[in-house]
Amino acid sequence: MKPPESDHQLFERLRAGQEQAFVALYHRRQPALYRFALQMSGSPPIAEDITQEVFLALLRDECGYDPARGSVVAYLFGIARKLLLRQFERRRSDVPVDTGGAEEGRFAEPVDASDPLADLAARERVDALRRAVSSLPRRYREVVVLCDLEEVDYAEAAVALGCPIGTVRSRLHRARMMLAGKLRDERLRGASIPAWKAARCAI
Amino acid sequence: MNCEEYWNEMAGPEPAESFDAHLAACPACAARWAAGHPVAAGLRLLAAEMKHVSAPPRVEAHLLRAYRERYRQRVPPAREVHRWWAAAAAVLLVAGALWIGVRQPPPPPVAANSGLAAAAASEEEEMFVPLPNAAGSPQDDDVDLVRVELPRSAVTALGMPANDDSDAESVEAEVLVGPDGIARAVRFLN
Numbered sequence: 001m002k003p004p005e006s007d008h009q010l011f012e013r014l015r016a017g018q019e020q021a022f023v024a025l026y027h028r029r030q031p032a033l034y035r036f037a038l039q040m041s042g043s044p045p046i047a048e049d050i051t052q053e054v055f056l057a058l059l060r061d062e063c064g065y066d067p068a069r070g071s072v073v074a075y076l077f078g079i080a081r082k083l084l085l086r087q088f089e090r091r092r093s094d095v096p097v098d099t100g101g102a103e104e105g106r107f108a109e110p111v112d113a114s115d116p117l118a119d120l121a122a123r124e125r126v127d128a129l130r131r132a133v134s135s136l137p138r139r140y141r142e143v144v145v146l147c148d149l150e151e152v153d154y155a156e157a158a159v160a161l162g163c164p165i166g167t168v169r170s171r172l173h174r175a176r177m178m179l180a181g182k183l184r185d186e187r188l189r190g191a192s193i194p195a196w197k198a199a200r201c202a203i
Numbered sequence: 204m205n206c207e208e209y210w211n212e213m214a215g216p217e218p219a220e221s222f223d224a225h226l227a228a229c230p231a232c233a234a235r236w237a238a239g240h241p242v243a244a245g246l247r248l249l250a251a252e253m254k255h256v257s258a259p260p261r262v263e264a265h266l267l268r269a270y271r272e273r274y275r276q277r278v279p280p281a282r283e284v285h286r287w288w289a290a291a292a293a294v295l296l297v298a299g300a301l302w303i304g305v306r307q308p309p310p311p312p313v314a315a316n317s318g319l320a321a322a323a324a325s326e327e328e329e330m331f332v333p334l335p336n337a338a339g340s341p342q343d344d345d346v347d348l349v350r351v352e353l354p355r356s357a358v359t360a361l362g363m364p365a366n367d368d369s370d371a372e373s374v375e376a377e378v379l380v381g382p383d384g385i386a387r388a389v390r391f392l393n
Contacts, residue, residue, distance in 0.1 A: 023263075026263060048262055125245045126248050126249050129249045149253065176242050
């Protein structure tokens with residue numbers, strides 16, 4: 001069986017005017033790019049625009065893809081990220097719940113090593129995590145979305161984010177600690193609800 | 204960097220650049236890091252749930268329009284190669300047909316039959332001259348139009364009036380080539 005064409009091969013062919021290669025690369029990479037833009041912006045219309053603009057930039061060769069500098073995936077995510085940053089600057093739509101320097105000290109290694117998701121059902125886990133991810137500061141959210149949700153490898157994420165691979169790893173670790181802290185807070189808040197409900201029903 | 208420094212720096216505002224070096228040298232920290240956090244499992248659940256999410260089809264439709272607009276002028280390589288072969292074959296076949304034609308009375312210029320007729324009619328009312336060797340060829344619409352240069356003698360060999368004012372030794376012509384590679388008709392452009 002013929003192995004699937006690499007992204008680079010598809011890129012070369014689409015640049016030679018072969019539409020099928022463009023369609024194949026789009027179908028292969030579009031979902032992850034769209035989800036990345038969606039998780040980062042929280043807005044389906046913005047995610048749609050970003051996805052479209054990424055591939056238009058690829059068509060126009062605006063950002064000059066260089067295979068020596070990284071893979072096509074890293075290149076595409078890099079464009080998406082730049083477009084998102086531009087979007088955030090324009091619309092000020094990136095409003096993380098926790099911002100500023102205070103967060104840096106707040107999410108130190110948790111003393112409580114128990115699973116912050118232990119009490120939650122699978123559905124609640126996912127919802128709680130989605131909220132927690134969307135409330136992360138941008139630089140932590142982007143690394144979680146890229147590496148944990150879209151399974152982009154660290155080297156490619158480093159190229160896309162324009163930082164060393166060590167920074168990707170440390171941000172990822174730190175982002176997970178922050179998520180654990182947020183989930184623990186939510187669990188503590190959630191624990192009081194059943195008691196309140198029970199009291200209300202007893203009246 | 205020792206383990207304590209490593210984890211302290213991890214919690215600091217600036218991530219350590221020597222992260223990889225420490226992890227490579229310290230199995231305990233590597234294991235701790237690799238084990239990850241309990242949230243990692245939850246993130247995998249979230250990722251699995253979002254796997255079906257993708258851009259709406261209108262994005263692809265818009266991009267395809269943009270792609271076609273950008274590459275409209277280009278001919279796909281496979282088609283281009285086919286055209287070169289067709290052009291070479293057309294020159295040979297037209298030359299062969301003309302060689303036969305000089306020994307037969309030239310046919311009057313008429314609109315070529317079947318698919319050729321449609322092609323001829325659409326080309327600004329100029330007539331294609333059917334080539335003698337194409338008489339028995341199947342009639343079909345799937346013909347290629349190939350532009351070639353032919354010697355001036357080809358014009359008169361087909362019973363067409365040659366332009367005596369021209370000094371050119373060759374004339375441009377368009378040849379209709381069938382899917383079997385046989386030239387069906389020719390039209391002189393100058």
